[in-house]
Amino acid sequence: MTTIKDIAKVAGVSITTVSRALNGYSDVNEKTRKKIMQVAKDLNYSPNTLARSLVMNKSKTIGLIVSGMTEANKKDNFTFEVLSGANDCISERDYDLVLFSTTTAKQREKTYSQLCRERRVDGAIVQGMKIDDPYLKEVIESDIPCVLIDIPIESDTVGYVTTDNVLGARKAVRHLIELGHKNIAMINGHNQAYVSIKRLEGYEKSLQEEGFPVNQSWILDGSFSEEKAYEQTLVLLRNHPEVTALFCASDLMALGAIKAAKALGMDVPRNLSVIGFDDILLSSYSTPQLSTVGQNIFQLGYQAANLLIDMLEVKTKSHVCILDTELIARESTCKAQNDQD
Amino acid sequence: MTTIKDIAKVAGVSITTVSRALNGYSDVNEKTRKKIMQVAKDLNYSPNTLARSLVMNKSKTIGLIVSGMTEANKKDNFTFEVLSGANDCISERDYDLVLFSTTTAKQREKTYSQLCRERRVDGAIVQGMKIDDPYLKEVIESDIPCVLIDIPIESDTVGYVTTDNVLGARKAVRHLIELGHKNIAMINGHNQAYVSIKRLEGYEKSLQEEGFPVNQSWILDGSFSEEKAYEQTLVLLRNHPEVTALFCASDLMALGAIKAAKALGMDVPRNLSVIGFDDILLSSYSTPQLSTVGQNIFQLGYQAANLLIDMLEVKTKSHVCILDTELIARESTCKAQNDQD
DNA sequence: TTGAAAGCGCTAACAT
């Protein structure tokens, strides 16, 4: 493997000059530069980033730390979208992406900062972590620049990217209200997720705004799981036949809810309007097609990377980025059937 | 950041001893080792893998080279499954995964071996490449150990992992034949993919085996695209009403084909049986649920990584791994309606 | 404009 030493020898200059020429420094004679470039090409030279990183003390590498990659996550494609987005930005800005996937078990073996320091990543993006995750404390305590996805923690070295979940939830609920629904229930995700808390907040606010009471027995925990949502919806629909509309904190749960309604012989949307959150791929392929609040998960990843690299290169204004949502009305919601009229 | 030098100073030994102790060499006194371990812990030491890699001339890093990550690939989740599988194996075997996503444009800027050599990856997994891709030549010429996914090239340093596509296709066609179909058409992927060639081969073989003629006008190119398959199916169905069953080389194309049949007022499976290939997530959520030939894409990635690391660590027997498929009969195929009876 | 020399953190002969 060719090194700058080899080039120096062939070109008849010192390694310093080669280094300077190759890195585009101005203080090198145009003629020698040409010569060096040519020799480098002839010798099929590739720089050794390991050596460079070692001496410069930065690796131009971003770690993407993903928690629980092997689980149900595949159904919503969330992780992959984030990864794609992050990867796009990272390669645009001439960094590399190394992937660390962790599990709760793994976190006991090796701490977050060990992970990052060993591989000498310049910074990290953290996705899929629950708010009670052991890594989270470390992230904050460590001095490694880090951007969290969907966890609102900010400090000198940590920022975050998330969607405006309160507003998103409000769009969903307002949509149902505009369709004439008054008895609107909610299937939420587990409460170790920040987004659950926010989506619930949006739900409650919207109802209060209209003077509708917030009925706690209409709010169930679907844990972001299709199956759990199925079961919970079954319970809900049996005990509360007055409910005509359902807001689910994720599309996957909405899909489960629709299955439950069907199992009870109900028609969606005629007997029950269902709206989800995310706009995953399945939503537009299911029957009926799912109405939902779309969030741009690719952008979540892209902006996370962008923010992080800004932080690394000290182009920093803010450490926070909030993305918008978009109401997508498809087939699973319709006007309330007004029996009283 | 703590280095072994710091540890040496505090522990009152030489850096060599520290290195040896930390790496579990036997020729170090148990007492000094204990001491060193303790100091390392106290100082919150993390080894610098950059430095280690530089001197050992291997990085314990695998490059995953993905082509065209931003495209339609999201719908079938193929890339993500491969990535998950590879990542699982790689972290089990104590390597790290760095992701390179390339496009045809990017390949002009930086060659495959440049990419690998710069980052000093020990080996590479290549996914999503077409058989006329410029990288492919480089992969073969380069001496960097490499495993290809779905491209059957083998040499001293390159191996491959793929599914038994001929047999898979035969399972699909045989399934249709067993249901009594005689006029079985095929929507294939583009022919820059090895898998297309193999699936076509399986299709033709199965027909010939039964003494059915292979009708070239029943074989169309859907380019692995849902939309293209939609269009092609429209053409096929209009021109060849005698066709009662359709084998698609991917589920996504099968979904497009079903849409086309519906658009022509046909019922699937009553008027047309459709079977796909892959068993993507959408297949079990669509209406009707798609019959298909399932391949284990996660395993494709996992085995690729496994094979590569075997090659790196010279535990090599073979450089090839062929995975099996599984027929999954769901709702989109049924018995042929025998008008003649 | 160029070169000599030091050093990034680590491993690995080769002594002792």
Add this chain to the structure above:
DNA sequence: ATGTTAGCGCTTTCAA
């Protein structure tokens, strides 16, 4: 069982 020394490939003072 431990230490001395050299060197991996590169960047960066400092001098010339």
